[in-house]
Amino acid sequence: MKHDMKLALAAVLGIGVLAAGVADSAAQAEEKLKVGFIYVGPIGDHGWSYQHDQGRLAIEKALGEKVQTSYLEKVPEGADAERALERLARSGHKLIFATSFGYMDSVIKVAKRYPDVKFEHATGYKRAKNVSIYSARFYEGRYIIGKIAAKMSKKGMAGYIASFPIPEVVRGINSFMLGAQSVNPDFKIKVVWVNSWYDPGKEADAAKVLIAQGADILTQHTDSAAPMQVAQEKGILAFGQASDMIKFGPKAQLTAVIDDWAPYYVQRAKDVLDGKWQSQDTWGGLASGMVKMAPYTNMPDDVKKMAQETEEAIRSGKLHPFTGPIYDQDGKLRAKEGEALSDKVLLGMNWYVKGIDDKLPK
Amino acid sequence: MSGLEAFVLTVMAAATPLLLAATGELVVERAGVLNLGVEGMMAAGAVVAFAVALGTGSAALGALAGALAGVLVVLPFVFLTQVLAANQVASGLALALFGLGVAGLFGEGYVGQPGVRLEKLHVPALSDIPFIGPVLFGQDVLVYVSFVMTAAVGWFLFRTRWGLMLRAVGVNHHAAHALGHPVRLVRTLAILFGGAMAGLAGAYLSVSYTPQWVEDMTAGRGWIALALVVFATWRPVRVLAGAYLFGAVWIMGLHAQAAGYGLPPQLLSALPYLATIVALVVISRNRALTLANTPAMIGQPFVPER
Numbered sequence: 001m002k003h004d005m006k007l008a009l010a011a012v013l014g015i016g017v018l019a020a021g022v023a024d025s026a027a028q029a030e031e032k033l034k035v036g037f038i039y040v041g042p043i044g045d046h047g048w049s050y051q052h053d054q055g056r057l058a059i060e061k062a063l064g065e066k067v068q069t070s071y072l073e074k075v076p077e078g079a080d081a082e083r084a085l086e087r088l089a090r091s092g093h094k095l096i097f098a099t100s101f102g103y104m105d106s107v108i109k110v111a112k113r114y115p116d117v118k119f120e121h122a123t124g125y126k127r128a129k130n131v132s133i134y135s136a137r138f139y140e141g142r143y144i145i146g147k148i149a150a151k152m153s154k155k156g157m158a159g160y161i162a163s164f165p166i167p168e169v170v171r172g173i174n175s176f177m178l179g180a181q182s183v184n185p186d187f188k189i190k191v192v193w194v195n196s197w198y199d200p201g202k203e204a205d206a207a208k209v210l211i212a213q214g215a216d217i218l219t220q221h222t223d224s225a226a227p228m229q230v231a232q233e234k235g236i237l238a239f240g241q242a243s244d245m246i247k248f249g250p251k252a253q254l255t256a257v258i259d260d261w262a263p264y265y266v267q268r269a270k271d272v273l274d275g276k277w278q279s280q281d282t283w284g285g286l287a288s289g290m291v292k293m294a295p296y297t298n299m300p301d302d303v304k305k306m307a308q309e310t311e312e313a314i315r316s317g318k319l320h321p322f323t324g325p326i327y328d329q330d331g332k333l334r335a336k337e338g339e340a341l342s343d344k345v346l347l348g349m350n351w352y353v354k355g356i357d358d359k360l361p362k
Numbered sequence: 363m364s365g366l367e368a369f370v371l372t373v374m375a376a377a378t379p380l381l382l383a384a385t386g387e388l389v390v391e392r393a394g395v396l397n398l399g400v401e402g403m404m405a406a407g408a409v410v411a412f413a414v415a416l417g418t419g420s421a422a423l424g425a426l427a428g429a430l431a432g433v434l435v436v437l438p439f440v441f442l443t444q445v446l447a448a449n450q451v452a453s454g455l456a457l458a459l460f461g462l463g464v465a466g467l468f469g470e471g472y473v474g475q476p477g478v479r480l481e482k483l484h485v486p487a488l489s490d491i492p493f494i495g496p497v498l499f500g501q502d503v504l505v506y507v508s509f510v511m512t513a514a515v516g517w518f519l520f521r522t523r524w525g526l527m528l529r530a531v532g533v534n535h536h537a538a539h540a541l542g543h544p545v546r547l548v549r550t551l552a553i554l555f556g557g558a559m560a561g562l563a564g565a566y567l568s569v570s571y572t573p574q575w576v577e578d579m580t581a582g583r584g585w586i587a588l589a590l591v592v593f594a595t596w597r598p599v600r601v602l603a604g605a606y607l608f609g610a611v612w613i614m615g616l617h618a619q620a621a622g623y624g625l626p627p628q629l630l631s632a633l634p635y636l637a638t639i640v641a642l643v644v645i646s647r648n649r650a651l652t653l654a655n656t657p658a659m660i661g662q663p664f665v666p667e668r
Contacts, residue, residue, distance in 0.1 A: 042466055042577030044473040074578075159620070164627075190620045195627035199581035200572040202612075205376055209616040212368035224579075226572040229476070248476050248574065357622045 033095065033273055035059060036088035037071040038081065040100035041198055047223025047242040048197065048259070049073060052099045052122075055261035062266045066273060077102025085110040089117045095272050097265065098122065101166070107131055118277050120268060123168060125347060129279055134264060137285030138168075139175035139346070140314045141257030141293060143321035144307055145219060145239045146179025148254050148296075150187045151303045152237055153217045157188040159210025161220040161227055163197045165361045167349045169221045174353045175321045176219060179310075181355060190215055191358040200226035211236060217254075228252060237298065244294040255307070256294035263289055283343065286315040322346065327354040367493050369613060374497070374505060375571055377609030379404075379563040381508045383587035384594070384601045385515055386559025391591055392519060393552035394532035394659035398454030399439060400560050401584025402461020406435040407564025409469040412477050412575040415568075421480035425504060425565040432561020433554050435461050440553050444546045447663035458584065466577040477573035480504065504566045509602075511559065516598035528552060532657030535664040545664050560584065589638040595645055595655045608634045 037056050041049035056069050070093070075084045081103045088096050089110060097120045098107045104124035111119045111131045119131045127133055149158045160176065162169050173191060180187040190213055192206040199222075207218055207227040211234055218238040220227050225245045231238035231252040238249055240256025264284065271277040284290030293311055296304045313319035324335030328351045335341050352360055383400050390397050410431035415424025439457045442448040480502040483489070488499040519525040530538045531548045539545050563583070568575055586608065594600035615630035645652050 044466060044470060044575075044577035046474045046576055050473070190622070192616050192619045193627035194616075195631045196581070198576075198578070200574065200576060200579045201376070201379075201567060201581060201583070204572045205372055205613060206616050208368065208372045208375075209613065209620055212365055212372070213617070213620045224572070224576055225474075225574060229572060229574065233479075243474075247474065358619075359622065361626050361628075 032065075033063075033067045033269065034091075034093040035067055035069045035269055036091075036093035036096045037069065038075045038084050038088070038096075038098050038100075038103065039071060039073040040075060040077065040102070041073070041223065043071070043073050045198055045223050046225060049099070051242055051259045052097070052261055055265035056097075058262035059265050059269045063269055063273070067269055075103075078106070082106040082110060085119075086113075089114040094118060095269060095277075096120070101168070118272055127279055127281060132268070132279050132281070134282040134284070135168075136259055136261075136290040137283060138257055138259070138291055139171050139321055140285045141291050142172045142175040142219075143179035143314065144293065144310050145255060145257065146176035146181075147183050147310055148299065148303060148307050149176070149217045149219065149239075150180040150183035151306065152254065152299060153187075155214055155216045156184055156186060157190065157215050158217045158219060159207065159213070159215030160189050160191045161203055161206045161210070161218065161222055162191055162193050163222045164195065165193065165350075167347060170352070170360065171346055171349045172221050173356065174349065177353050177356055178321055178326070185355075187355070189356055189358070191356070193361060194222060196222065198223045200224040203227050204230050207231065208234075225249075240294060246294065246297065251298060253294070254298055255296045258292040258294055260290055260292050286311060287317065328352060329354055329356065367496060369617070370493075370497050372613050373606060373609045374501065375609075376612055377605040378505050378508050379566045379571065379583055380587050380590055380608060381512065381602060381605035382504070382566060383560045383563035383584060384590040384605060385508070385512050385598060386556040386563075387587055387591050388594070388596055388598060388601055389515055389519070389528070389559075390552050390556035391660055392532045392596055392657050393528050393549045394535060394657050394662065394664075395443065395549050395553055396450045396454060396661040397436070397439060397457070397553060397556055398451060398588065399436065399457025399461060399584075400556075400587050401580055401582070402458040402465075403432045403435055403557050403560035404461070404564035404567070404580045404584045405465035405578075406461045407432045407561030408568040408579060409465040409472070409564075409575055410561075411565030412469070412472055412568040412573075415478040415573075416472070416475065419478060421478045421569040421573075422503065424478065424569050425480065425562060428565025428568070429558040429561040432557040432559070432564065434557075435464065435561075436553055436557030440550050443663065444550050444553070447665050450661050450663065462578065462580075469575045469577065472575040473577070475574070477568060477575065479573040480570040502570050504562065504570055507562070512598050512602050519598070529657070532659055535659050535662070536667075539664070539666055545666070549664070560587075563587070586634050589635060593638040593641045595641075595651070596657065597655060604637075608637070611637070 039049040043049050043053040072084045095118045099122045101123045107119050107121045108126050111128050121133050123135045124133050194202045194206050203222050204226040207230040216236050218231050220241050225248040228238050228245045228249040232249040238252045244256050246253045296307050320340040322341040324339045325337045326335040328334050407428035411424040411428030414427035415421045442453040443450050482500050482502050485499045489495045527543050531545050535545045590604045594604045611633050618625050
């Protein structure tokens, strides 16, 4: 309902913009590249979808008159996504960003029907001639916060609020743990799965439970700032997720792993305008700026220095978070000494590293 | 803080919004009206409470404003179902979507701002008693309101003439009308009360539970409240028990997970609904019990004969 309304509004505004363009130069108005987005959450989530929308706004800012963007928010994964994509494609959008894993099959289907439309799918693994995929190596940031956690936790135990047991999230937990173990081999993690990307109340409950069970530092792979608020209230430390949450925890936030899609989105829109767009697979991290760290706060200088050095080492490629020896929970060797796990293994990760006391839900 | 104390406090926080919203909906349904729009009214209450709390610096004022927002947003539903005698299911679903949408639009400027937290009560000496202090004397005002309202609704429905009239309207509106009771007025007031309670439940989310505004922060609690009313077979005390049971099951699940038992999280999310189905099966086996408590006119529009 709501997206319908917003689209209608966007359409009305679009007509206004077009009318203005006509007065200017009719040809220019026609050449405008229409860029469409679909989001899984509301843009007001201040997390995942919010960050993608910041990328959309960056396109408008950078390319101004040459582009026109529109978006559909709260599009459920499944048949609705296909309808939403179809609608954008049919209404003349030549570049469409589908920003959630579960849109994957819908994107491939619709892309077949509209070969002249370019599609960009986030966090998936299916490509086509007119479908690019892109994702960010959030695990690089999670390795850094794992190290910080091990330094800052007095009890040697972190609470981890997780969403769904998919490779992306499992990879984050493992990377966090490997970072922590590099500082304190006996570090412990307690994991709670809230079965939602986004439910402030449940996330806050999970945070309180983890604190009650002895965690004195929190991290999350869910999208709301509620756990950060709980940490601030209870006087413990936490890491922000997706966007900088310092406002919610001025005394609690150590840093945050931030998704920054803007440079990639602007580049891809430019590529289409220049006729240089090609189907590709992008997995950007700290090096390409797709993953950023919020300022390091509420920690002593030596920890800050360690964090900055780790960040630099990952950025320059000197350090890969998943460098062996890595054992899984059953004691099986997954990566030999000095060897890093391949992207293929990382993308399909469905096992915990040694030392995590949780059973992975299947 | 002991583990048990932390557990009880978390359960209370999780149960309070459910209890507030379900108590309101119970009165609505007892009057023979099915309002499926609880989720939308909660969202409206949450955003307005957040905005007013931020603007005035008073979370209590915010909560009041949230209740008022619930009343305002339910007015179209009153018009549709009581004046035009429209289908209540369709109108209620429309209200759920409308409320969420309006709240999202209104709240766009408030995303990403920390809110004002409702202060917890502090009674000197009493609040410092271990366990009993924080649980009984250290809650915020909305928790006490939720208990008082449950008791008040129970008293009103079963101990007053007005309550009897409201129930009569819900059991047989033609008979109530023949007796001279103002069916549509009673229902309108009941719906407005339901709106205020749902608004208050939403306000609890945005000024106490998680003092922030983000779209969809109600996250399905309005639907759980609806299930809760059925689960409780339209009895206020059972609504109270149900809300705390749902809350306790959920928090226990989190504890079990954090302790490393590897419970499937999907099952946890489904538990309130499973419990409702089980309750329905159990009560439907007992015909007398079902008949005694079910408002027979639920969902049926009333058009007075001339």
